[in-house]
Amino acid sequence: MRISKGALLIVIAFIAPLIVELRTVLAWVNVELTVLESVVLGIGLIGVILVWALWPQSQSNGTESAETK
Amino acid sequence: MTNTYIESFPAEAKVVRAAFYSSFLALAIGGLFGIIQTLHRTGYYRFMDSADYYTVLTAHGVLLAITFTIFFLVGVFTWATTTSLDRPVEDIRFTWAWYGLMVVGTVLTAIPIFAGFTDSEMSASVLFTFYAPLQGHPLFYFGLVLFVVGTWLAGVDWFRSWWAWKQEHPDKRIPLPTFMVLTTTLMWYIATLGVAAAILLFLLPWSLGLVESVNPLLTRTLFWFFGHPVVYFWLMPAYMMWYVMLPKISGGKLFSDPLARVVFVLFLILSVPTGIHHQYLDPGIAEGFKFIAMTNTMFLLLPSLLTAFTVVASMEHGARQRGGTGYLGWLKALPWRDPVFAGMALAGLMFAAAGFSGMINAGMNINYLVHNTFWVVGHFHLTVGTAVALTFMAVTYWFLPQVTGKALWNRSVALGQVVLWFVGMTFMSNAMHRGGLLGIPRRTAEPQYDGFEFEAAVGSVGELDAQIALGGALLTLSLVLFFANVVGTALNSRSDDLPANEYADTLSGPSDAPLVLDNLKLWTAIAIVLVIFAYSFPLLSIIERGGLFGPELTELPVHIGLGLEYLWATTISTVTTASETVVALGAEVNW
Amino acid sequence: MNIHTYEKLWLVAAMVLIVGFIATITYGSVGLGITMVGDQQDTVEPTELDDERFSDPRVAQVGENEYEAYVTAQMFSFQPDPIEVPEDSEVTFYVTSRDVIHSFSLVGTNVNTMVIPGEVAEMTVEFDEPDEYGVVCNEYCGPNHHNMEGMVYVVPEDEFDLTELDAEAPGEVETGDDIDVTATVENRLLDPIETTVTLEIGNETVSEDVTIDGGETDETTFTVDSAQLGEGDHEWTVTVDDHTDSWTVTVADELEDDDADDDADEESNENTDAGDDADDGENGTEDETDTDETESDASGGDGE
C-alpha cells in the first residue's frame, strides 16, 4: 500500500466530481462524452488508482519516499 | 479516566444531546422528503398528487434549513461556551426553557404544514419563504415566532455565561469559541428583526384576519433581510468547527487566532446588509439599491476566502506535525480514516465549489440567467446541504461520544457515510446546476411542459434526471448510515476510553489580536449603521410605493373563517402535547 | 497584529478578486447599458388592472421596430398566450400579477423577472432571429404552479401582423332575407396593410381586397341571399390572413319568437365573463359595430 486505506477511499471518491465535471467542461469545447464513456473512463481511472496504490512495494521503498519529496 | 464533556458538564451535556437529537429527527424526516421530491420531480416515482409536492417541499425546507441546522448549532454553541469559558451555564432551567420553547415552536409550525396532507382545512404549503399573498395557517407563523424567540433566549444564555465569566476574569481575552458564539448571536439578533417584523406586524395579523392585506414586496423584503444572514447563521457554526476542531483533528494547531476573530467580525457587520441580492429581479426596488447589496455581497466573500486560507494552512500544519512532507505530499499524512476529519475536509472542498456558483448568483446581471432555476437548488445543496450539513454530521461523530459518554458505534460506517454524501451530492448538485442553465425551474412538481422542451446542450434532460435521482439515492443511503451510527452509539454502553473534550490550540494566539477586535459593542454598532444604510431607503421607498399594508389582494381560499378562538384552542392543546413531549424527551435522555 | 506573509498575500489577492468582480459587473451592467428590473413603473391595483395596458393584455407597436407587450400573470396562466413578436424587434415587456407572486421567465435566456402583485416589471429585450421560447413561472404560486406555462414566438417579419378580426352575422334569418356578414378588421400596426377579407358560406366564397391604415379599423359587409343557401344550418367563415372567425346561420321558413333566439349553444367570446354578447366593447375595439342585426348576435369573437 502506498497510501492508507482511508486516503485511498477519498481518492477514489474524488473520481466522481472529476468525471462529472470533466464531462461538463468538455461539453463547452464541443467534446461530448456519453454516459457510458464517462462510466468506463471513471472505472478505468479507479482501476489505475487501485493498481498504483496496491502495487507491492518490494524494492520501491526508495522511489516511494522520493515521490513524496 | 477520561475527560469528556459529559463528565465535566453532565447537566449541559443532556441539553446539548437533546438539541442534537431534535436536529437529527428533523434531518430524518426532511431527508425522507428530499428523496420523495427528487423522484417526483424527475418522474421516476410519483405516488402522490402533484399539489402535495409543495407540502412536502415546505416541510423539507423548514425542517432542514431551519430545524435541523438551528437545533444542531444551539447544541454546538452551548458546548462551545461552556467548554471554552470552562464554566457551567448560569441556570440550567433557563437552558431547558429555551430548548423547550424551540421544540414547542417547531411542533406548532409543523402541525399546519403536515395538516396540508390531510383533508382538514388547515394548511401551510407556503414553502419556507412564505411569500405573501400566499397565506399559511396562523399557527405556522406563530410557531416560527416561538422558535425564534427560543433562539433569542439561547443567545441570552450564552451572553450570561460570558458576562459572569468576565466578572471573574476581567483582564482575559474572550476565548475564541465564545467569541465566535457571541458574534454569531449578535448577527442573528439583527437579522431576525426582519422576519420578526414581517410576521408580527403583517403576516400573523393578516392570517388572523385582523388586517385586510399586506404589501407583498414589503414582507418579501423583510424576509430576505433575514433570509440572507440566516445562511451565515448556519455557516458560522460550521466555520467554527473548521477553526477549532479541524486543526486539532488534523494533529496541529489553528494558524491564527486574530484572523479568525477578524473573519467573524466581518460576518457580523456584512451579513445583513446584503439580503437584497435575492431580489435582483424584483420590480419595485431601484437598481441602485440592488447595486449596493451586490457590492456588500462581494465583500462578504472576503471572510470566506480568509477562512479557506486559514483552514488549509492549519491542516497543513497538522499534517506536517504528523510527519507529512513535500509540496503536496503532506496531504497523504492527514488522518483520512477519521470520519470527523474526512467529512469536514470534504465539506470544505464542496464549499469551495459552492463559492463558484455563488459568485455567479451574486453577479447582478448574470443572476438573471439562473435566478429561481434549478441552478440555485444545486448551489444551496452545496452550501447548507453539504458545507453545513456534512460538517455537522462529521462533527457529530466527535460530539456523540462527548455528550453520551459512549464510544461511536462504527467508524468505518461513519467514513463511508461522509464519502457517500460527497459522491451523492456531486452527482445531484452538478445535474441541478446544469439543469438550471437550461432554464428548468426550481420549486416545481412536474418540470415537464406541454408547449416546449428544455434543450440540453450535452446529453439530455433525461440524463440529468437520472443523475439527480442517482445522487439523491446515494444521499439517502448516506443518511441511513448516519442514523445507524447515531442509534448504534446511543445503544452502546458507557465507555471509559474516550478522547478528552478539547479544541484546537493556536499558533498565533489571542495576545496577537488587537484588543479592539473584542469590542463587541463597536462591531454591533457598525453592523447596525450598515444595515440602516442598506435598508432604510429601500424599505421607505417600498412603503411609499405600495403602502404599509399594500394594495387590495385577491382572497386566497386558505382556511377562511378561522378566528382567534380557534388559534387559541389549538395552541393550548399543542402546547400541552409539546410540553409533554419535552418532558418525555428530558426523561428519556436521562438514561 | 501579527499577520503571516502568506496571509497578507492572500488577503491582497482576495481584495483584488473582489474589486475585480465588482468592476466587471459594474461595467457589464452600467457600461454596456443593460438595464435591470427596477422601480421604473408606478404601482397598480392587482385586483383591478383597469389601466389601458393590462385591461387588454396584448402586444402593441410603438415604433418602427419597437413593441410593447402587456402581460398579466395569474394562477396558473399568462395573458396573452402565446405572445407573438416579429424578428429584429425590440420588445419591452410590462408584466404584473393579478394575485400572488409569479415569475415570467423565457426558458434558457436571461429574460427573467419576478412578477409581484401591485408592481409592474419592465424589461426590454431584443429579438433577432425567428425563434420560439417557452415561458415558465419559476416562483411557486399555488397547487398548479407546475402547469403555468406560455410561449413566445418570434416570427419572420412578413408573417407578423397585429390584426384583430371580429365577424358578426345574424344567427337566424327567414328564407328570402339577406344575410349580412360584417367583418371588422383592425390593423394595430403603425404601417398600413394590404390584405384580403374572405367569406365562405355554403359553397360560396366571396372576397374583397382592403387596405387598412395603421391603427385603423375597416368594416367589410358581405351580403348573401338566404334563399340561395336554402333552409337549414349554414356554417360561415371569415378569413383574413391566418385569422378566422366563424359561426352558423340558420335559415328557416318561419322565425321563432325574436326574444327566444339567444341560442344557448352560441360560442362565447374568449374575453367575456361567459356572456355571448360581444357588443359591449369589453376589449377596447374602439369602433363598435352597431349594425342592425340586434335580434340575434351570433358573432364568435375569436379573432385569433
Ligand code: HEM
Ligand atoms: C437526501 C438528501 C437530500 C435530497 C435528496 C434533497 C433534494 C432536494 C430537492 C430535489 C429539492 C428541490 C425541490 C424543488 O425545487 O422543486 C430540494 C430543495 C431544498 N433542499 Fe434538499 N435535499 C436533500 C438534503 C437537504 C439538506 C441536508 C438540506 C439543508 C440542510 C436541504 C435543503 C433544501 C432547501 C432549503 C430546499 C429549498 C426548498 C424550497 O425551495 O422551498 N436539502 N432538496
Ligand SMILES: [Cu+2]
Ligand atoms: Cu443570500
Ligand SMILES: [Cu+2]
Ligand atoms: Cu408559479
